[in-house]
Amino acid sequence: MSTGENNTLPKVALVGHPNVGKTTLFNQLTGERRKVGNYVGVTVEKVSATIFTPHGHQMELVDLPGCYSLTPESPDERVTRDVLLGDFAEESRPDLVINVVDAASLERHLPLTLQLIELGLPVLVALNQVDRAEAAGLRLNPQVLSDELGVPVVACQATSGKGVVQLKQALRFPLPPPAERRWKGSTALEHAVAELSKKLATLGMERPKVHALQLLGDTDYRVKVQPKLPREAQIAAREAAAACIKENLVPEDEIIKLRTQTIRRAITAATHTMRNEGETLSDKIDRVALHPIGGWFFFAAIIFAIFWSIFRFAEIPMHWVELGVGHTKDWVGGLLPDGDLNSLLTDGIIEGVGAVVIFLPQILLLFFLIGLLEGSGYMSRATFLMDKVMAQVGLSGKSFLPLLSGYACAIPGVMATRSINSNKQRLLTILVLPWQSCTARLPVYAILIPLLIPSVLGQTTMMFFIYFLGTGTALGVAWLLSKRIGVGEAAPHFLLELPPYRLPDFSYVFRHVLDRALAFLRKAGSLILGIVILLWALGTYPKAPSGEEQDQFNYSAMGRIGHFIEPVVKPLGWDARLGTATLASFAAREVFVSQVAVSFAVEENEDDDETFRAQIRTAMTDAKKSDGSPAYPPLTVLSVLIFYIYALQCLPTTAVVQRETKSWKWALAQLAGMSLFAYLAALIVYQGGSLLGF
Amino acid sequence: MTWISQHWQTLAAATIVAVTLLIFLIRALRRKKSPGCGHNCGCNK
Amino acid sequence: MAFTTELERDSALNLSQAAVGCEFQIKQLDGPSCKQLREIGFCEEMRVRKVSNGRNLICAVCGTRLALSHKLAEQVFVTAV
Numbered sequence: 001m002s003t004g005e006n007n008t009l010p011k012v013a014l015v016g017h018p019n020v021g022k023t024t025l026f027n028q029l030t031g032e033r034r035k036v037g038n039y040v041g042v043t044v045e046k047v048s049a050t051i052f053t054p055h056g057h058q059m060e061l062v063d064l065p066g067c068y069s070l071t072p073e074s075p076d077e078r079v080t081r082d083v084l085l086g087d088f089a090e091e092s093r094p095d096l097v098i099n100v101v102d103a104a105s106l107e108r109h110l111p112l113t114l115q116l117i118e119l120g121l122p123v124l125v126a127l128n129q130v131d132r133a134e135a136a137g138l139r140l141n142p143q144v145l146s147d148e149l150g151v152p153v154v155a156c157q158a159t160s161g162k163g164v165v166q167l168k169q170a171l172r173f174p175l176p177p178p179a180e181r182r183w184k185g186s187t188a189l190e191h192a193v194a195e196l197s198k199k200l201a202t203l204g205m206e207r208p209k210v211h212a213l214q215l216l217g218d219t220d221y222r223v224k225v226q227p228k229l230p231r232e233a234q235i236a237a238r239e240a241a242a243a244c245i246k247e248n249l250v251p252e253d254e255i256i257k258l259r260t261q262t263i264r265r266a267i268t269a270a271t272h273t274m275r276n277e278g279e280t281l282s283d284k285i286d287r288v289a290l291h292p293i294g295g296w297f298f299f300a301a302i303i304f305a306i307f308w309s310i311f312r313f314a315e316i317p318m319h320w321v322e323l324g325v326g327h328t329k330d331w332v333g334g335l336l337p338d339g340d341l342n343s344l345l346t347d348g349i350i351e352g353v354g355a356v357v358i359f360l361p362q363i364l365l366l367f368f369l370i371g372l373l374e375g376s377g378y379m380s381r382a383t384f385l386m387d388k389v390m391a392q393v394g395l396s397g398k399s400f401l402p403l404l405s406g407y408a409c410a411i412p413g414v415m416a417t418r419s420i421n422s423n424k425q426r427l428l429t430i431l432v433l434p435w436q437s438c439t440a441r442l443p444v445y446a447i448l449i450p451l452l453i454p455s456v457l458g459q460t461t462m463m464f465f466i467y468f469l470g471t472g473t474a475l476g477v478a479w480l481l482s483k484r485i486g487v488g489e490a491a492p493h494f495l496l497e498l499p500p501y502r503l504p505d506f507s508y509v510f511r512h513v514l515d516r517a518l519a520f521l522r523k524a525g526s527l528i529l530g531i532v533i534l535l536w537a538l539g540t541y542p543k544a545p546s547g548e549e550q551d552q553f554n555y556s557a558m559g560r561i562g563h564f565i566e567p568v569v570k571p572l573g574w575d576a577r578l579g580t581a582t583l584a585s586f587a588a589r590e591v592f593v594s595q596v597a598v599s600f601a602v603e604e605n606e607d608d609d610e611t612f613r614a615q616i617r618t619a620m621t622d623a624k625k626s627d628g629s630p631a632y633p634p635l636t637v638l639s640v641l642i643f644y645i646y647a648l649q650c651l652p653t654t655a656v657v658q659r660e661t662k663s664w665k666w667a668l669a670q671l672a673g674m675s676l677f678a679y680l681a682a683l684i685v686y687q688g689g690s691l692l693g694f
Numbered sequence: 695m696t697w698i699s700q701h702w703q704t705l706a707a708a709t710i711v712a713v714t715l716l717i718f719l720i721r722a723l724r725r726k727k728s729p730g731c732g733h734n735c736g737c738n739k
Numbered sequence: 740m741a742f743t744t745e746l747e748r749d750s751a752l753n754l755s756q757a758a759v760g761c762e763f764q765i766k767q768l769d770g771p772s773c774k775q776l777r778e779i780g781f782c783e784e785m786r787v788r789k790v791s792n793g794r795n796l797i798c799a800v801c802g803t804r805l806a807l808s809h810k811l812a813e814q815v816f817v818t819a820v
Contacts, residue, residue, distance in 0.1 A: 068778040068779055069778040071774060071778070073775065102803075104801075104802045104803075105780070105801045105802050105803050106801075107780070107782060107785060107801050108779070108780035108800070108801050108803065111777075111778065136802055252774075256777065260782060260783070264784075282804070283790070283804075286797075286804070290791065290797065292793055292794075384795065384797075384806050387794070387795060388794050388795075493772060493807070493808045493810045493811045494795050494806065494807060494808040494811070495772075495775060495776070495779060495805070495806070495807045495808070495811055496795075496805070496806045496807070497779065497803060497804070497805055497806075498797065498803075498804035498805065498806055499803070499804075500803075500804075
């Protein structure tokens with residue numbers, strides 16, 4: 001096994017079931033450092049980091065996608081299998097596998113352990129959740145388990161960091177020797193494996209014995225198309241399997257039986273149970289959370305609480321940011337005499353970027369609360385509840401988590417659809433995902449909703465309905481599309497693990513929120529900064545002749561563009577200002593607020609009674625049309641909101657959709673379709689509302 | 695000289711705007727060649 | 740691993756039919772999704788407790804809660820303990 005030749009670091013892979021605590025352990029081992037990339041040729045995320053062992057050796061630690069076994073069901077799991085078999089050309093085979101296993105649930109986790117051992121790789125078992133196992137009445141002896149399995153076993157509790165030091169110390173050179181298969185099959189089976197392995201060797205395959213066992217143990221691997229396997233290998237395997245069946249031996253069944261026996265023996269030797277299967281706290285909570293009716297109320301209450309928190313608790317930090325922006329603007333403005341550069345810096349950049357950055361506390365709070373929810377284990381309950389709804393519209397229960405991620409940002413949501421087995425359901429989920437109101441829309445909602453409803457409670461309710469509308473439309477359209485797209489594949493049946501509730505890993509959540517904050521600030525400092533500069537230029541030039549400064553908007557290039565498109569947006573109840581603000585926000589939704597602020601030339605007040613945001617709203621409320629009537633009555637504001645709910649104004653999303661679906665047709669159709677839908681929806685709302693007399 | 699000192703702010707502002715536009719154009723063209731997520735979409739991917 | 744006769748299969752009790760709140764022992768897995776079921780933890784001779792029914796049923800295996808659809812539960816054959 002390579003231990004660092006050719007300047008490549010030795011590679012350690014973390015493998016285990018989803019939900020077992022792999023990521024928590026990964027974070028414990030690597031601290032802050034974490035690199036996210038991609039596996040070549042497939043759209044599955046690669047998470048890795050370099051660490052130093054206590055002995056001073058450097059290693060690369062890779063967190064492979066969670067899998068229940070090496071017979072994969074989804075693209076994620078396929079990557080794990082292929083990397084471990086060494087079939088990924090651009091991704092070297094790991095030098096050591098750390099198999100994270102749930103101590104409280106050994107019978108379920110050891111089958112994967114045995115499969116890993118059969119790969120002939122050095123394996124180290126991290127027996128995680130030992131505290132929880134102990135609390136459930138399980139007494140475990142890691143040493144005995146180690147003897148039975150033939151691999152080192154380290155007990156740990158990743159969430160509290162217990163055992164992590166021992167785990168790091170176990171990563172020493174020389175690495176443990178490759179593990180050996182723990183069971184011996186019948187003569188017929190062993191013979192079949194040996195023969196197939198010889199054939200594979202003549203085909204030039206690497207690790208023929210390992211591949212032979214894998215091929216005989218997994219029908220899909222033999223029968224379905226595998227990009228990483230030569231066809232002749234599959235043909236040889238199919239022949240070998242057929243020969244076995246002729247002699248009344250089904251290879252997969254026998255292998256599974258042998259593994260099960262081995263596991264049972266190991267567990268009997270290594271554990272001593274005094275398991276009490278009484279109702280745990282998780283069960284008690286689940287009585288409500290999973291109740292067919294109560295569960296929905298519980299879910300709605302949680303979502304409502306999240307939105308309410310965003311409106312209520314984010315106020316104070318948002319006010320601080322506003323003050324900061326205001327002071328910075330005054331200070332910079334004072335450094336230069338009046339002039340274009342001064343205006344660009346203060347009215348353009350600081351005000352424009354500031355208008356967006358003000359919403360950072362709300363966005364972070366949303367991420368924080370969703371992160372807590374995910375970390376607590378509630379999400380699988382929500383997935384469970386949602387399954388019925390998802391199925392009725394033609395989506396998978398597994399669509400729920402990607403759709404939920406869409407509330408933060410559509411892009412990770414689209415990528416999360418990789419865990420969906422069915423291609424059709426995956427495509428459907430991706431197509432409707434952008435209708436989940438993402439955080440980029442939050443500044444727009446937050447600025448406009450108070451124009452319609454003054455009370456915090458009312459605003460929260462309205463927010464709830466906005467999100468509900470987006471999601472409802474997404475599900476409805478998914479249902480309509482599911483009739484028309486593709487052949488209905490047999491939907492995979494619902495099978496989901498509901499891990500016990502636990503305290504979220506706060507350091508992980510905080511780190512996640514920090515990541516998002518930095519990403520947001522990066523976006524503000526680059527993309528939004530650039531857009532705001534260009535918008536300033538379009539709004540400042542050509543200059544209005546002196547004496548007519550208040551008409552600057554109409555004289556400027558921006559104003560002219562606005563008047564040009566006014567006929568198109570007038571039926572929606574908009575004017576040139578709203579039209580240009582919306583046009584600008586196709587580059588980045590948040591810019592809507594910047595553009596509105598700048599186009600009204602919102603100035604800081606002498607009396608700081610009104611916050612910056614309130615000033616924008618006052619400017620909008622006070623604005624009058626030429627006939628004296630309000631320029632932005634509630635109906636107009638509503639039609640803007642409707643437009644933003646439905647419009648796809650994020651080119652990076654379109655790019656990612658193209659990448660994930662491998663089709664420009666779908667990505668562009670989605671962009672065009674959603675834009676049209678948004679226009680029509682805003683049109684219907686405005687015209688319909690006018691007819692009804694609002 | 696006096697024209698520049700009178701209008702230096704306008705020149706400076708115009709330069710900044712021109713540079714910004716140039717950066718956007720270059721990035722748009724580069725994006726056509728190697729499509730990716732773009733790393734400043736605010737989602738850290 | 741499979742039942743020898745249709746009669747045997749039809750007379751056996753499956754997880755979908757099993758009563759809520761009771762403990763069972765898994766006797767056999769029979770059906771197209773055996774492999775998936777086994778991987779997530781439904782193995783022969785394991786103890787399982789049925790926690791709730793409904794569109795998808797919930798059961799406790801090995802200290803973990805698992806939710807599965809009726810179609811899948813019909814492939815898990817159990818005996819009462």
